[in-house]
Amino acid sequence: MLSRYLPSFRARRTVATAALAAFMCLGCGLLFLLFAGGREADLSHARVTDAWNRVVPLIREGPLPPVLYRGEVEAIQVLDARGRVAASTPGLIGKPPIATFRAADRNVRTTRVLCPRGSAGCVTVASYKVYQPQGVWLLYVAVPEVPWYGTATDLLLVIGISVIVTIMTTAWSFRNLTKAMAPVNAIRAELGEITLTALDRRVPVPVNYQEIRLLAETVNDTLDRLESASTRLRRFTADASHELRTPITAMRAHLEEALLYPQDTDWPTMTHAVLAGVDLLQVTAADLLTLTHLDARPLLRHDVTDLGRLASAELKRRPRQHKIVEDLAEGAHVKCDRLRITRLLCNLLDNAERHAASRITVSVRAEGTSVIMEVADDGPGIPAEHREMVFDRFTRVDTARDRGAGGTGLGLAIAKEIAEAHEGALTIKDSERGACFVLRLPAYDACHSVQMG
Template sequence: MFTTWSVRARLTAAAGVAALLLNLLIATLVTPLVYLLLADYVSEQVAATSRRVAFTVERYAADDLLKPVAPVEDIDLIQVLDNKNEVRQASPKLVGKPPLTTVRPTGEDGRVDTTTCVPAMPGCLITVGFRVAVGDEYWMSYAFAPTVPWYIDVKYIAGMVGGALVLAGVTAWISSRGLRRALEPVSAIQNELAEITSTDLGRRVPRASHRDEFDSLAQTINATLDRLEATVEQQRRFASDASHDLRSPITAMRAQVEEAMLHPDDTDWEQTSRALMASIERLQALATDLLALARLESGTPGKQDRLDLGELVATELDRRTPGKTLVRSLEPGVFVVGDRLRLARLLTNLVDNAQRHAVSRIDVSVRTEDGCAVLEVVDDGAGIEAEQREIVFRRFTRLDASRNVDAGGTGLGLPIAREIAKAHGGSLTIEDSARGARFVLRLPMA
């Protein structure tokens, strides 16, 4: 049943039960103290009554023998015994009854404190007696009162339990109101989140009025919505760009096939085949790059081998066909941990990009710097403006200069290179250089 209760209901019930148990515990601990105080009070009342009766007997007993003694201070059990233990005076309730006790003091103070239990009286009685000098004899004045029960009184128990219940109820009520106000930000967040859809990701949940845990929750949710909105926007842009880039070669292929079908006798099939093959190669390149990006973004782990970055770069550069001048500056012993194929793909993408834009020379270097392995690829081309250095890492982004140099590029080489760098815990940036573009890869040292 409790599993279906709200947080507010569970906490309110817990607060009420805790308050009830605490109040009952306090009542249980306080009751013995109250008992002792009340017992002492009754004993003092009995002693005061017995002392007053002793004073009266000492002065007037000779003239008022056998006269009933009036109750004193609500103590209505009084007896006066002579030296023969005969009752000489008694309160109305004890008139005609035998002595309840004959205990006499043994000390010099003349006082007796005891408890009397006789069949004629219900329960035991607190008893205080004083020795009284009457002529040549010594009489005793006794006062009696019922002992205080351990539970003190039924009304006391009822009052304590009722008070505990009332205090527990007040605590639960205050807790419920406090929790309702405290949980209002959660309700506001819940309502706002329920209304946010994939087409309305610009909305944000309200922050709490106090800088507390709920406000931190709202900030975290808003930050998550920011990332979600950015991701969705990136996916939309990616889908739009991908559909555009995929549609272009498909459209060209369709046009070439339709033209050949309309004029089969006048068609140069060899030339048409070459054109179709170029479009197919572009589609294949796009599909390959999209698959590589999908694997990188899905977090598919690559191999974790200890690699000499300089040796890897040298091997990959040796495999390239001769083109523009490649100048190497490879420091040995620069070890990193990563996937050889992915790092080779990163290097290939950077060198291919430099190959398209360089005038005559490409510089490739490997070194250590500030505890990192650094790979640089620098070309002597026109370079990239500072405000466009991050734009080129967007998918399908190709600057005008790139389109003029190589219209067949996919626009995914540099984004793939950066994703590979991130997958290896590194970074890929474009930094200032005297001429051309300077791509700098930084990876953690092994």
């Protein structure tokens, strides 16, 4: 309900703090006033007792003076056994009895609150029985009525302090909330200025307020990732456009030449050339779709798989252009998406087939908590300074591994994405000759899994 009328967080918190402060002041003030009222009531009772102690001996010893000392009470009046005024304080001389009630039965004392006509306020009258030989005399002692809150001074003091504390607490809360919200407003304003062409800007990081500082650092980390992703996307888009434009240009040249010189054109040869370009476009488009799907981090199947048997089945299925040496250990189990891992192996084998001189080596083994699969060729190899670049999309590091060797330039990028999606890693290690790609996946421990289950 409060948020409906006060949409601002600062306003809601300020009002809530003011209400809480007022409530606490009200509670503490009530307790103080009750204490003050009790204290005043005790003092009033002490004054009445003091008057009783002074007057009763005078009544019993006699003779009783007609004018009594008032002391700290409002009035004192003594009635004899016949109900006549025997003595009183100066304010009651010549006046009738201020009261006629007395304690019932064997009680000696009783009190009542009386509000005489023409009086400025009510008084509390205490009636005492004083037993004399002539009969029962009555002593009336009047004191001002004590309110539950004590005195007016106590009430004004509590109200003043409560108002001051509430105002100070509200002002302090508003000031602190304003200071705390200033970095948030600065972050919001900066984020509002950041566009696709200004992804290098960052939000200010405040020194104080740890939560807001962590928020600003998280926002800046997100902006770093967005800028990096935007840079990769622009580079990828440019590379993809270039890769797609090249076969399209070649096919267009073949077709235009055939149209210009239809009689001199070898149509079967030209058709095969155009179909080769179409095949390259189709493979490139499929690879781009695969990368887009992997970038979205899809949910993968996690089937328990013997990686050695999976590699063996794929090697038996594939046609071979070079000699393949197999070193496939059984019992190297991993939890993986079999189709994705098969695609990774195929991409590594395609890369090896394109660059091998005569032999390809495929090995699988368990090593500690990991399962290792290596695909090595005896081709020209990859320089150490380029081993990270080859996993970038559309990257070709030298003429020995260029388009002439075939491929779209996306196979290794897809393989690396698949490895990382399985919480693994795909790297290149040193070898005596050629390139050796190493896939490392977490091993599946059946015994541990049963115990956990």
